[in-house]
Amino acid sequence: LDKSVLDIIISGCLQGDSKHKKAFYELFSPHILSVSYRYARNRTDAEDIFQESILKIFCYLQQLNELEKIEWWIKRIVINEAIRFYKKNRSLVFVEDYQTVNSSEMETSDVYKTMEVAEVLKVIQVLPDRMRLVINLFSIEGFSHEEIAEMLGISVGTSKSNLFDARKKIKILMHEKVRRII
């Protein structure tokens, strides 16, 4: 993304110009919504996280100093908003009891080839909140367990065990989905 163009758009946003706000929204909203979906249980939650994130991004846009890091800056806002959303709705967490799936006939490479992104997204969404957050933060965003523990307010051990459980469940769910497709 051209820095000068981005500078123009952001300057317009800061001046309250609606066209520039729309341009900014159209530029970054697809990425923001994708991240929101990964951290949410369903579409409704994803859109709530998305909406709150967009509002915060515009609210704090003037504090953005380095245009080169805008994508990471935006992603951090979405992640923080998702964590805030998770903490706010902690009492509503419902952990499903997944059935053990026998996928002994499936090769790993076959699973990878068969799965679409949308299906992977659905697999992640059905994970319990804490597991979903940890697998997102560790495997996709690249945070360390120490950082995750600090962000979520849990211990490093809890983060590790949640990651282990999340991986295990993902594998089971992926194999199950692939078997259904086949």
Next chain:
Amino acid sequence: MNHEILHDDLDDFLKNSFEGHTIVPGDELWARIEPQITLNMVPHAKYVRMKYAFITAAASFVAVVFLLFAQNISLFNQKNQANPALVKNSELPNLSTAEIKNKDEMANTSEKRITSPETKSSGSKMKEGLKSKATLADQSTEMATVSTVLNQDSRNNSGSEIRTSESILPVEIDPMECQEVASTENCPSNTSTELAIPEKPVPVAEKATIANRDHRKSASSFHFPKIDLGSIFYSSSRPVFRLSGNRNAGTFDLSEFLKKIEVGFNYSPLLSSRTMGQTPISGNSDIDRQYFNNIEKALLTGSYGLDLMYKANDKWAFRTGIYFSGYRHETQNDALHREVISPDQVVLNTSAGKIPVNGTGMDQLPKLSVFNARINLSYLEVPLVARYYWDRHFFTDAGMNYSFLRSSKTTITAEEYTGAFSYSGVEGLRKHAFAVSLGFGLDYKLGSRVKFEIGPEIKWQVNSISANQMNTHPLYWGIRTGIRFKLRTPGYRN
């Protein structure tokens, strides 16, 4: 059968799956979000830095002016006062020290002959005056000043005069003695100096003795430049700041300087437009000349700020200050050249500079378009103007102005594009602008220390507004108004 996906593989799989993944939101989401958007009013970092820089500069300026003024008041309050230590010493009983006796002997054996009827007749007083209870440090401070005075006078080959507040003491000094004990720079050729010592005669011979002592001590030492605050206590007229330990060096009369300073505020409503060079378009530009610069519209702008004027004499004065100023103009039916530098870098070449327009809708314009533009530039300006007074009221101003570009905003409206488009990221705008100005005016005295001025002014920017191929020079003309205050210098008999 391996039905277990390795952890690292899973992480990579997840990461790769969502790399660059996007989901386009529906329009209803934007409709829901847009009304709720509020911009936090925290200023952008670069504006915060600029704001603090300006505040710091302004505060420093005010502090310096205040300190100079306050110092002048405090110093002047002590004018015409004798050195308390000197007066005290002259009234003290006999308490001589061995050191002073030795100096007496040195004075007696020296070739210097100081003849003064009053001094000779008051020989005992001379000794009494120097036999002080004061510490050697006090004596040293006092005598150092006397030393300077005497050495200055000792350059005269014939008899000199040392003035007191009540009497004039003729003094004969052998110049050879001075040459022996003091360096040339410490023997200036001034003929006389005023000593503000009231009532009792100055013990000249003893001062000369001590002066010799101090000269011997300091003859080989290096004199750092300093402001000789002590000299003001011996001045019967007004404080004089010596910029060097060497009396021969130049002096800076602060009181006299402040007397000539006037501070004030100005506001100048101006119309601004631009002048164009003869060949505003370079050879490789695609801008169609027939559209170029069709209608130029001057817009109202202005400048305001702080004035600082130094009135050298009745005829000449010099003015500087710091102003906020602006430049605005509108161009109608101008030509616009869209240039595709790269797929992700589309710019509009305009007379206001190169405007990057990717993703703004303006990048869809035809290569050559007709547009209207309104340019707003904000500057921080520092003038340096010479003023010549034809008489007490009428004057002519001529000078230069330096301006620093603070911000820019340009609104562009193209016929093929619905609505206006404002941008502030114009490329190539010059940060530093230099202008020449000419003005005439009338000074009107509102009070003993307050003056009002008004008159026409014209200003033309020497360097072009931007570094692009357009040779654009802002032109300002309007009325300059201002009010000035003469600094008060307490105790100074104007």
